[in-house]
Amino acid sequence: MSAPAVGVVAVDTDVHCVPSKLSDVVAHMDPYWRDYTTDGGVSLSPTQGGAYPPAIGPGGRPLSDVGELGERVLSPDGTDIAILTCTSTFQTNRNPYYEAALCRALNDWLLEHWQARDPRLRVAMVVPTLDVDAAVAEIHRIGSRPEVVTVLLPVRNDTRWGNVSNRPVLRAAAEHDLVVTLHAWGRAGQAPTSSGMTHSYLEDYLANGQIIAQGQLVSLVTEGVFAEFPGLRVTVAECGSTWLPTLLWRFDKDWKGVWREVPWVNRPPSEIVREHVRFTTAPIHLPSDPVQAREAIDLLGPELLMHAEDHPHDHGPGADRLAAVLNGDELAAVRGATAAAWYRLG
Secondary structure: OOOOOOOOOOEEEEEEEOOOOHHHHHOOOOHHHHHHHHHOOOOOOHHHHOOOOOEOOHHHOOEOOHHHHHHHHHHHHOOOEEEEEOOOOOOOOOOHHHHHHHHHHHHHHHHHHHHHHOOOEEEEEEOOOOOHHHHHHHHHHHOOOOOEEEEEEEEEOOOOOOOHHHHHHHHHHHHOOOEEEEEEEEOOOOOOEOOEOOOOHHHHHHHHHHHHHHHHHHHHHHOOHHHHOOOOOEEEEOOOOOOHHHHHHHHHHHHHHHHHHOOOOOOOHHHHHHHHEEEEOOOOOOOOOHHHHHHHHHHHOHHHEEOOOOEOEOOOOHHHHHHHHOOHHHHHHHHHHHHHHHOOOO
């Protein structure tokens, strides 16, 4: 890992923003797709306001104005750098050509409407999930820009990200030295459990961290992604993290018995994950007792954590419980130094 950028103290690795209306993004499309959205009555996903976790801040939804974001979210916390996360493309329709056009327009909107107006902001670029070639082309189009620091992928996808069919996307990210961020949510039409669809929002929400994110990590390791791309870095965002120790214990145990099936996994999976993966601190599930909370952090490893307010979501007291049990050096690392190195911020 490279040294932290000089002068970077506080980094927020997950700040949500959203277009106030689809026309804000459509303005960045060519005439054909502008007409397509108008004539077809295409709209933004109604779920972008967020039903859970509870939203805080004005309007109870991600902000749509860069000035208000800077004033109300970044400045009070003294944030030096914040990574913009916009998930408006996660639940787009099944037209792969429209999805590619929407992702391209949204990225230009993020760069021109947001980052260019506040130098503290960095961009998590979005890419289409239905067309691998289009995703690769979009990474090559803007992936070398210093304002772009990560490729944002929905943790819930039609196929696991470790699958060979998705390898070109990860290869393109690695070629541009971009972090890959697996963020909560995605295509709601895909069953989140091995036994089918969930039947309440609570079940669906829990599945992000308890089932889907864990499956994606197992996929990345067992299907040889990190063996093929030894410099690839992955962030798991808004999916929790304290489930990791038990997953890695079982992962190492079972790997010892069936390693012949995955010869490219030539060391304990726990070592691979700890080298290549980091987690945002929102949410983090810790017990209220400080001694027990510290034990949980020691099992997880504070070096794997990066601060995220996850504006505008309120995930409860986990972040405060975390800060209360970290020593000074650990707190500085979680607050900014780890992210500064991870994302090559400067």
